[in-house]
Amino acid sequence: MLDRTYLRENPDEVGDALENRGADVDLDEILEIDERWRELKARGDDLRHDRNEITQQIGKLVAEGKDDEREEAIERSRELKDEIEAVEAEADELHDELQERLLEVPNVPHESVPLGLEERHNVEDRRWGFDDLRELPDDVVPHYELGEDLDVIDEERAAKTTGSGFYFLKGDGARLEHALVQFMMDVHREQGYVDLFPPIPVKSASMRGTGQLPKFADDAYRLGASNDDSYEEEDLWLCPTAEVPVTNMYANEILLKDDLPLKHQAYTPNFRREAGEHGTETRGIVRVHQFNKVELVNFVEPEESYDRLEGLLDEAEAVLRRLGLPYRILELCTGDLTFASAKTYDIEVWAPGDDFEDGPEEGGRWLEVSSASNFEDYQARRSGLRYRPERHESAEYLHTLNASGLALPRVMVAILEYYQNEDGTVTIPEALRPYMGGKEVIEGHEKVGEAALGAGERE
RNA sequence: GCCAGGAUGGCCGAACGGUAAGGCGCACGCCUGGAAAGCGUGUUCCCUUUGGGAUUCUGGGUUCAAAUCCCAGUCCUGGCGCCA
Numbered sequence: 295m296l297d298r299t300y301l302r303e304n305p306d307e308v309g310d311a312l313e314n315r316g317a318d319v320d321l322d323e324i325l326e327i328d329e330r331w332r333e334l335k336a337r338g339d340d341l342r343h344d345r346n347e348i349t350q351q352i353g354k355l356v357a358e359g360k361d362d363e364r365e366e367a368i369e370r371s372r373e374l375k376d377e378i379e380a381v382e383a384e385a386d387e388l389h390d391e392l393q394e395r396l397l398e399v400p401n402v403p404h405e406s407v408p409l410g411l412e413e414r415h416n417v418e419d420r421r422w423g424f425d426d427l428r429e430l431p432d433d434v435v436p437h438y439e440l441g442e443d444l445d446v447i448d449e450e451r452a453a454k455t456t457g458s459g460f461y462f463l464k465g466d467g468a469r470l471e472h473a474l475v476q477f478m479m480d481v482h483r484e485q486g487y488v489d490l491f492p493p494i495p496v497k498s499a500s501m502r503g504t505g506q507l508p509k510f511a512d513d514a515y516r517l518g519a520s521n522d523d524s525y526e527e528e529d530l531w532l533c534p535t536a537e538v539p540v541t542n543m544y545a546n547e548i549l550l551k552d553d554l555p556l557k558h559q560a561y562t563p564n565f566r567r568e569a570g571e572h573g574t575e576t577r578g579i580v581r582v583h584q585f586n587k588v589e590l591v592n593f594v595e596p597e598e599s600y601d602r603l604e605g606l607l608d609e610a611e612a613v614l615r616r617l618g619l620p621y622r623i624l625e626l627c628t629g630d631l632t633f634a635s636a637k638t639y640d641i642e643v644w645a646p647g648d649d650f651e652d653g654p655e656e657g658g659r660w661l662e663v664s665s666a667s668n669f670e671d672y673q674a675r676r677s678g679l680r681y682r683p684e685r686h687e688s689a690e691y692l693h694t695l696n697a698s699g700l701a702l703p704r705v706m707v708a709i710l711e712y713y714q715n716e717d718g719t720v721t722i723p724e725a726l727r728p729y730m731g732g733k734e735v736i737e738g739h740e741k742v743g744e745a746a747l748g749a750g751e752r753e
Numbered sequence: 754g755c756c757a758g759g760a761u762g763g764c765c766g767a768a769c770g771g772u773a774a775g776g777c778g779c780a781c782g783c784c785u786g787g788a789a790a791g792c793g794u795g796u797u798c799c800c801u802u803u804g805g806g807a808u809u810c811u812g813g814g815u816u817c818a819a820a821u822c823c824c825a826g827u828c829c830u831g832g833c834g835c836c837a
Contacts, residue, residue, distance in 0.1 A: 335799075335806085336800060336806090338806080339807085342807085343804095343805060345817090346772085346806090348817080349772075349817065352817055353771045353772080353817095354771090364817090367817075369817085370817090372817065374817095375817080527811095527827095528826090528827075682763075684779085687779095687780085688797075688798095689763090689797085
């Protein structure tokens with residue numbers, strides 16, 4: 295949420311910034327509501343002042359036994375009560391509306407963010423790992439086929455138990471998932487992160503704090519009610535990203551200066567409805583309704599947040615470097631920023647299995663595995679995250695940042711495709727072998743059931 | 754799930770219908786050769802800031818007046834029940 299005072303004092307600047315994002319927000323209307331609210335608030339304050347004085351008099355008159363004067367004062371107080379009620383009811387209504395509107399205003403992009411409304415305006419900063427690529431098979435088999443061949447990914451049966459967009463990992467596939475989680479968390483622990491294992495359902499209030507609500511209710515799984523139903527503060531949603539429980543863990547608290555920078559990492563499953571995404575990337579595990587992710591969340595002092603963003607990006611990248619997976623870094627343009635972000639870098643890993651038009655010259659495609667974002671005080675204001683710069687000073691909003699460190703399925707896609715061998719096996723990246731009992735190659739499993747017989751995969 | 758008790762500033766804690774004591778911490782000032790002690794001021798939010806308003810977990814209600822009485826909720830503690 296933007297600071298009301300800032301908005302009031304810099305309407306043009308904010309207006310331009312929102313236009314750069316392609317945001318559809320009527321700022322003038324918001325400012326007008328604010329103006330009207332302040333008028334009513336002032337009037338209400340005056341009326342209350344009058345009433346407070348009279349009430350105090352009544353106390354005295356009661357003590358002094360001046361019955362006539364007391365009755366008169368009580369009568370006047372009653373009148374004031376009605377007036378106050380009327381004025382404040384209107385003021386409250388305006389305030390609620392103001393709040394509601396402000397919750398739908400996205401963050402203002404940082405001045406260093408590239409201008410542009412479309413994906414193609416994103417700026418590629420650099421690439422890593424393309425200078426000495428592994429020797430790949432002539433035809434890299436896409437992960438969804440290879441996963442089925444090796445019987446380590448089973449989408450069909452997950453559709454049976456749960457629905458499309460879910461998948462089973464089996465045998466070495468499941469083992470690889472566990473290994474990746476443990477490996478990533480070890481890497482980040484070395485970087486100074488403290489582990490959290492958060493609750494998976496989260497309240498509406500938490501979802502609002504990080505910016506998922508109110509605008510993006512359709513993306514999340516609602517518990518115990520339809521997404522179209524109106525929701526209360528206490529209603530629960532399935533965690534769409536660990537950013538939500540972890541950032542809101544300290545909601546409405548005042549942290550000490552010494553607590554910062556606060557670095558937490560959390561491994562959780564993430565649930566996303568991906569409404570309206572059918573037909574795009576439906577094959578495989580690139581876009582699914584449930585996936586695991588290790589999330590990095592930072593709380594820092596405002597002056598340090600942009601330095602920390604660079605550090606955070608590097609901390610997330612470290613995972614790919616240690617796995618030896620080639621990737622690139624994108625600086626997102628104003629129009630491609632997520633709702634709450636002031637600046638975002640994307641990390642895209644190289645998956646050579648499917649040739650996409652916008653992939654690199656080497657073929658294959660880019661897969662986003664992390665977004666490192668600085669939210670400045672936007673989430674902090676919504677969630678009530680403050681710290682006290684000096685002991686005697688009043689509390690200030692801190693800055694929040696986060697990045698995936700990293701999203702598991704897409705890393706697995708990259709491993710299955712980039713570490714693929716000519717014979718259809720997959721070499722396990724060296725960094726992961728200690729987490730898989732020293733195993734070096736994924737050779738696959740014998741399939742189960744009569745369908746395997748019919749396909750000639752078992753005798 | 755049931756019963757009982759509880760929630761007051763950064764922290765502790767009083768007031769139990771008449772408009773939030775006191776202490777601790779922290780900051781600044783006075784005092785001091787310097788420090789401690791002592792004294793003073795400050796230490797939540799909002800507004801049109803020499804001023805005013807709001808704020809005793811949240812939301813309602815009673816009253817001229819609510820931290821205080823009533824109702825509902827959230828969370829905490831204890832007991833009982835249930836339970837991987």
